[in-house]
Every structure is written in C-alpha cells, then in structure tokens.
Amino acid sequence: MRPFTYVRAHEVGTALAEAEADSRADFLAGGTTQLDLMKDGVLRPDRLIDITRLPLHGIEERQGALIVGALVTMEELAADPVAGRRLPLVREALLRSASVQLRNMATIGGNLLQRTRCRYFRDPTVAACNKRDRGSGCAAVHGSHRTHAVLGTSEHCIATHASDVAVTLVALDAVVHISGAAGDRKVPLTGFYRTPGDTPDVENDLRPGELIAAVEIPLLPEGARSDYLKVRDRSSYEFALASAAVAVGLGADRRIEWARVGLGGVATVPWRAVEAEAVLTGSPADGEVFASAAAAAVAGAEPRPQNAFKVDLAQRTLVRTLQTVTGAGS
Numbered sequence: 001m002r003p004f005t006y007v008r009a010h011e012v013g014t015a016l017a018e019a020e021a022d023s024r025a026d027f028l029a030g031g032t033t034q035l036d037l038m039k040d041g042v043l044r045p046d047r048l049i050d051i052t053r054l055p056l057h058g059i060e061e062r063q064g065a066l067i068v069g070a071l072v073t074m075e076e077l078a079a080d081p082v083a084g085r086r087l088p089l090v091r092e093a094l095l096r097s098a099s100v101q102l103r104n105m106a107t108i109g110g111n112l113l114q115r116t117r118c119r120y121f122r123d124p125t126v127a128a129c130n131k132r133d134r135g136s137g138c139a140a141v142h143g144s145h146r147t148h149a150v151l152g153t154s155e156h157c158i159a160t161h162a163s164d165v166a167v168t169l170v171a172l173d174a175v176v177h178i179s180g181a182a183g184d185r186k187v188p189l190t191g192f193y194r195t196p197g198d199t200p201d202v203e204n205d206l207r208p209g210e211l212i213a214a215v216e217i218p219l220l221p222e223g224a225r226s227d228y229l230k231v232r233d234r235s236s237y238e239f240a241l242a243s244a245a246v247a248v249g250l251g252a253d254r255r256i257e258w259a260r261v262g263l264g265g266v267a268t269v270p271w272r273a274v275e276a277e278a279v280l281t282g283s284p285a286d287g288e289v290f291a292s293a294a295a296a297a298v299a300g301a302e303p304r305p306q307n308a309f310k311v312d313l314a315q316r317t318l319v320r321t322l323q324t325v326t327g328a329g330s
Contacts, residue, residue: 004038071108074165087172160266256326
C-alpha cells in the first residue's frame with residue numbers, strides 16, 4: 001500500500017473542504033472493500049478522509065419515505081422495524097449480501113458505491129482494464145467472463161455491479177442525497193449510476209469532492225407484496241449470478257395494478273427493468289404474463305460465450321420471484 005495522509009473529519013463542511021483541497025483524496029467509512037483495493041494497489045489516494053464521525057447516521061420515517069443516513073450500517077437498516085414491515089425486499093437483500101460481521105461494518109453509502117468484483121479490475125498486474133485505466137482495453141471481453149454482465153455493456157467494459165441492496169433501491173425509486181462544496185442536491189438512483197459506454201471509469205454521478213449524505217427510500221403502500229431473490233454459485237455470502245427485486249400491488253381480481261422490478265448480477269449497473277413493469281401492469285398474475293415480462297426484461301441482452309446462460313437464468317429468477325410475491329405458483 002502506498003503512503004497516504006489520514007484525516008478524521010467531524011463536520012461535513014470540514015470533510016468537503018479537505019476533499020476539495022486534494023483531487024486525489026478519498027472518503028473512508030466502513031472500508032470493507034476500499035482498504036482491500038488500496039492494499040492491492042487498485043486505489044491509490046494521496047489523502048484518506050475518515051467520515052465515520054460525521055452526523056450522517058440515523059433512520060427517520062418522513063412523508064412516506066425512509067431517510068437513511070449514509071453512515072447507517074447494513075445491519076442497522078436490516079434491523080429497522082419500519083424497513084422490515086414496509087420494505088421487506090430491502091431487508092432481504094441486506095441479509096443476503098454479507099455476513100453479520102461485514103454488515104456491522106459496511107455502510108449504506110459505501111455499499112451503493114462499492115466497486116465491481118471483476119478479477120481484471122481488481123488485479124493491477126493485468127494491464128487491460130478500462131475501468132481502472134481508461135484506454136487500456138478490457139481483458140474480460142476475450143478472457144474469463146462467466147460472472148460478467150449481459151445488460152448495459154459496451155465494447156469497453158462488461159463488469160457487473162455487485163450490490164444487492166442497490167437493486168432493490170433502484171426498483172423502489174430511491175433518491176440519493178448528495179453534499180458538496182457547491183451545495184446539496186438530490187439524484188434519483190435510476191439516474192445516479194452510469195453504464196460504461198466509452199468511459200467505464202466514470203461509474204456514477206458523484207462530482208469530485210462530493211459525498212452521499214443519505215438515501216431516501218419511498219415506503220411501499222400497505223398491502224404491497226415484495227421479495228428479493230438471489231441466485232448464486234454457493235449458498236453462503238456469494239455475489240449474485242442473477243437476482244430479482246420485485247414489488248407489486250395486486251387487485252381483488254388478481255390483476256397487477258402496479259409493478260416495480262430490478263435485476264442484479266446481470267448488468268453493469270443495478271438494472272431497472274421498466275419493460276417488464278410495462279408488461280406486468282394491468283395484466284393478470286399468471287405464468288404467461290410472467291414469462292413475457294421476463295423476456296422483455298432481458299430483450300436488450302448482449303451475452304458472450306461464457307455468460308450466455310445468464311439470459312435464461314435472469315428470466316427464471318424473475319419469474320420465480322413474481323410467482324412468490326403474487327402467490328401464483330408455477
């Protein structure tokens with residue numbers, strides 16, 4: 001690990017000023033992935049600003065939403081009674097994300113900003129990684145890519161976004177509260193993440209020196225049904241090969257009045273499947289509709305030889321989740 005300057009900030013303004021003064025500064029919260037990347041030489045900040053003492057903790061129910069401070073841990077949010085009652089899919093995603101030890105360290109803000117698990121990005125001895133070094137190439141395109149993305153890819157990057165909870169938050173129209181030296185702003189999570197295009201190293205809408213202050217999660221209506229299903233190679237704390245976050249409102253005639261769908265493990269960003277939602281809305285909760293919605297969700301997929309199975313797996317995962325939340329069976 002290269003030498004760096006460590007600074008502990010106690011006020012948001014101080015943290016932002018420290019970051020503004022050094023373009024190679026990074027913020028440190030839980031650090032569960034960040035420190036590993038620093039040890040491996042992938043991240044090399046000149047200055048590390050510890051923000052764990054900032055007043056960005058706490059969970060508050062406000063005007064039909066849950067306002068979650070960026071420094072709230074994954075375990076704290078999973079244990080929150082309002083989240084458990086009104087956002088069960090979020091709780092399920094958190095519990096399936098990591099071990100209890102990690103959930104007690106990792107923060108919600110940090111989870112949303114976690115970096116890809118692509119082996120080529122995380123190994124600095126591999127020269128070809130556009131996400132780490134723009135213009136160097138993408139080793140995964142012609143290398144090992146079984147776990148990589150089939151949605152939102154480009155010729156420059158096919159790395160998969162790793163977050164579980166972000167998939168549920170994208171589906172729920174969550175909003176990110178951002179603080180910066182130029183002022184505060186709010187960004188819908190659906191517009192926060194950026195697909196790689198020609199600039200895979202630009203992963204989100206954060207500007208230099210800005211930090212996530214909170215996440216605003218709209219609460220599901222009473223009576224809504226939701227679930228998060230994660231399919232992985234092993235049952236214990238592995239990253240998703242495919243996942244589905246689903247919330248629906250089911251009418252008395254068993255028609256789907258509204259639907260929210262997110263996909264994980266198959267895209268370069270937490271994926272909002274708006275095409276699937278359009279198929280589901282106003283339709284009966286049955287297998288034929290579910291299959292059509294799943295097909296619509298992956299219609300734009302661009303699989304490669306080793307990960308082509310993900311197209312079918314994503315559809316099966318979504319259909320299974322829809323069956324669960326609607327009670328429609330197989």
